[in-house]
Amino acid sequence: MTTMTIAGAQLGPTQKADSREQVVARMIALLEQAASKGATLVVYPELALTTFFPRWYMPDWNEVDTWFEREMPNGATMPLFERARDLGVAITFGYAELTPDGHHFNTSILTNRKGEIVGKYRKIHLPGHDEYDPNRGFQHLEKRYFEPGDLGFNVWRNEGVIMGMAICNDRRWPETYRCLGLQGVELVTIGYNTPAVNAEMSAEGKEKRLFHSELSLQAGAYQNATFVAGIAKAGMEDGHPLMGGSIIVDPDGFILARAETEDDELITADCDFSKCAFGKSTIFDFARHRRIEHYGRITSQTGVKVEV
């Protein structure tokens, strides 16, 4: 029976002018807080090192590239990796990745408790758009600045637990959890940066957006009998509000811990991974109950086809 105290390190806002070093110092403070509570894994948000830059239209790719990391760890993040190693805490966080051959991804990495990177995920479900859109309240240019992830949905056995990663908008797609569930996932870590306002429906309101985030995280957990940690960057970044609402969910879909602020805030949950077994062996025993012969459209057809 594997149990682990998981920490979600919600980050408050990071402004354009803030340096990586400033952010990493905040991440280390949360890491130390987590270690003091006995946590052995800390989950940070998507694009943890910078402001959520896809809200800004940048025609100049030299400027765009200033938001990307060319290696990981690097000078700015090495103190985080070193402190995590010294404390014996595994970490996962997101960052914008620029590969040596010039590809741009919205990436997250997972380390073991020795500070070694054991897993990498590149965001598959990129939301938003790829050209400046004058009809939006603000821009959401993830499809401009990133390529869709090319690594697929993978899991890693880390500290005895089968872990998978996803990023932000991935959490709204049941395909994400199912691809991981089919690999026996026991913990899905999902960092996010979600505007508190819908750029295409400003009347929507933050409460509805929090509900949709929770609904997706909870359903993904229940329907795959896995723990899920959804961890936000939150608060007002250069005048643009991000919602918080970081939660850790158990394999029943129940919320074990929830962030109350929109600032740097640590939440923790004691996760007993043996609790994944009941759902995986009964109502969600995939081998007995799934009927793949009827699921063909899910992989053969990208968009809607109205045939009636």
Next chain:
Amino acid sequence: MTTMTIAGAQLGPTQKADSREQVVARMIALLEQAASKGATLVVYPELALTTFFPRWYMPDWNEVDTWFEREMPNGATMPLFERARDLGVAITFGYAELTPDGHHFNTSILTNRKGEIVGKYRKIHLPGHDEYDPNRGFQHLEKRYFEPGDLGFNVWRNEGVIMGMAICNDRRWPETYRCLGLQGVELVTIGYNTPAVNAEMSAEGKEKRLFHSELSLQAGAYQNATFVAGIAKAGMEDGHPLMGGSIIVDPDGFILARAETEDDELITADCDFSKCAFGKSTIFDFARHRRIEHYGRITSQTGVKVEV
């Protein structure tokens, strides 16, 4: 813009000794109530015509077959079809289907407002087991008495709305909604009979089971931008409790109407189907956002493969 008042006709318990005619009389009473409220579609539960007989182990298939319908409509149900036609109300309900060539399915049909059957669905995700299980608090022999549905997940344009059907346990599987969503579904009707007690974990409790039902129905609605009606048979059937909790959900995942009792009870919701368009054209614009090249496991692999 298509709007329609949808009624969910939750049914209270039906005992083994109750006749089809008695049940149909109750269904007609709910139909008339629905018509008086302006509803033009009534959604009834799974296996609406009988008690939930899969809880009983029957070694004799002649006895099993007494729970099945050989044609639809038939003598017992014709009054329902006729009254629905006269009132101009479309209906959908579930029943146990025995085909002329001897196949057994857990089936639902959909009619138009003229009382004509326009769609048929056979339950794909059969829960439970196929042999007597002495370790269960009670039996759930759907895998014994039914074959998995052979018709796939389909939609029909009925009274201007793209409708799809699913049955009971199908509602817990995101594949169900996605297969329908990829066909542009605007309303998914799902009848169910769900024991209020988990036969394999009696301590679970009804509240948790209601939560799981709602979570699945709400997530399916939101993630496919469709209305969903989940309608129960409820109450104490020959000493075995079924949970109620019938709900109608909008494309945002919000609950529009909820049954309060565990008896015959009508719930209604005014559904504006133009509300499906926003989600389908923005965050769940499948053509822009889905990445089928990474979903392969969903259709190539039935059960879990732990490879780490």
